[in-house]
Amino acid sequence: MAAVFRKMYSSPAMSVTSRVIAALLGGYVLATAAGIAVAAWLPGEKHNGVIAGMLLTFTFWAGAVIWCFATRTAVRAWLGLLLVSGLLVAISAARGWIA
């Protein structure tokens, strides 16, 4: 089973498809998580932090896309996104624990 999966996953077409999904969907989730982290931590009025977070989402998304296509394998692309997204969620959550 694992062998079949590995073979299917190592095909170039599969790798490209996986990277594209990671870049678009995974990247979007990461960007939203980054925007939320900025909104949660930026001092000043709440709505101002939200706007700042939203303004930056596209920069984070673009960074995520570059990562997805620059890295050696599609699996690494996904792992990187998961790691950073998890970190960002933790950062946002930490704001709640402190306050």
Add this chain to the structure above:
Amino acid sequence: MSSAELGTGHFRQSMNWLHTWAGLVLGWLLYFMFLTGTLGYFDEEIDRWMKPEIVAVAPTLSHVELVSLGETYLKTHAEGASEWWVGLPTSRDTSLSVSWKTAIDPDTQEGGAWVTQYLDTATGEASDARDTGGGQTLYRMHYALHYMPAVIAYVITSLAAFFMLMALITGIVIHRRIFTDLFTFRPGKRQRSWLDMHNIMSVLPLPFHLMITYSGLVFLMFTTMPGVVQSQYADNSEFFAAVFSEPSHEAAGQSAASLGMGELAAIAGQHWDDVVFAHVGIKHPGDQNAVAEVYKAGFDDILDAPILRINAVSGEILDESKPDRGPAAGVYEVLVHLHEGLFANTGLRWLYFLSGMLGTGMIATGMILWTSKRRQRLGKRGIAGRGLVFVEKLNAGAIAGLLVAVAVYFWANRLLPLDLDGRAAREVDALFIALGLCLFYPLMRTVQRAWIELLGLAAVLFALLPVLNALTTSHNLASSIGNQDWIMASMDFSFVCTGLILAYAAIRLWRRQHQSKPAIKSVNRERGERSKSHNASGDSSYDPSRDTSEVTS
């Protein structure tokens, strides 16, 4: 799709792959967005051309006189409306207009619609302006598309803008000699020439391309990035109230005699030391809480000019400055204004237009480059695959076809019967029917013939617009100049210039086709004759359907 460039660990190669595909996948949509958006920088000027019945305002009338004229019309035709507005002539719009918001019936909840009329200052009556989408509809399409709910369109156009952003970033990464290439153009070298043109159109206005793409994404971020708002607010409307709210003045429900709009405009004129206004309005006219709002024509640099609010009963000035909503909201406002370019004067407006056209050209040359690279790679032996031929045909149909379609939109404005039901919507239908036909047209022709014929058609359609204008309205180039109706004259003149530029492109392509023998009639025949034609095609031209020889560098 070839993915040999991915997973090699070479950053630049990976980014090259990403540049190629991010650019191609939504390239045609981006071309549509860039072209219609760029035309939007002259939306009011296009409006003027498409509403030929509007009478240009005589420059002898003062603001106060014009506002009073508008008020007289509103009093007789818009009794009971919840808002009255008078639109004054500005440098980009020589008309006097009145608009009102019809009262909402408390029982049926009907009403609340906006009505606009253009006034003839000689008679004080409304000009019978034709029902048209004008420049506004054309410009709205670049983000709201057409025939679909706005929210869906926003998601699609935002996604396209994000692909554009990726194409720009990766384009910068893969560009080794970004400065040198700015001064490199090698004409007559087929694929190299397309590459050089693509580079020049991309690099020279690169700051514009990055600004317009990022600010376009920012424009729609409230729709596309809702998660950030939801994370901080239990109720979204709380956030939007904090960001967008204007001071609101409710109607008291008791009538009171208010000052005339002309008097209110005079108060604003004194307060602002005779600045030029664009709009003077009154909310809840005839009510005890009636409030006048006065908008300046133009901006305070790039930021919104303050709006003056006046108590319409007492004439007391209520407030002037805009509420400060914080630094991030300020950045948002600047980005949005940079995108719209409404603050730009005539010179800067033309620079916006030129940059936008270079962006449109960047996309078009990028799409052509995609095909020419693959033609080149095929070399002598190659037979073009279906994908390549499909992209070549779609390029011709979409790139040249949209130019035809925009011209058809203007033709429809003059040719559709004036009393046609839903006339404005039919104009847009004409645009998309023309675009649809142009997309199919290359299927019946060779790619190069489709290019020549569609470009030629667009050239003729544009160049003849002033003739059509002269035949169907009382406006022609000479009379417009005589009446000092500069906007009408400039539009006609620009149409002729557009026609000439397109004609030049079509003739150049046609000459090249006829210089290089043998002429090839169809893709099928081309396959059979490929070896012969290769030897004969020693001309120094690239043509999308037949470029088989290697680039000499």
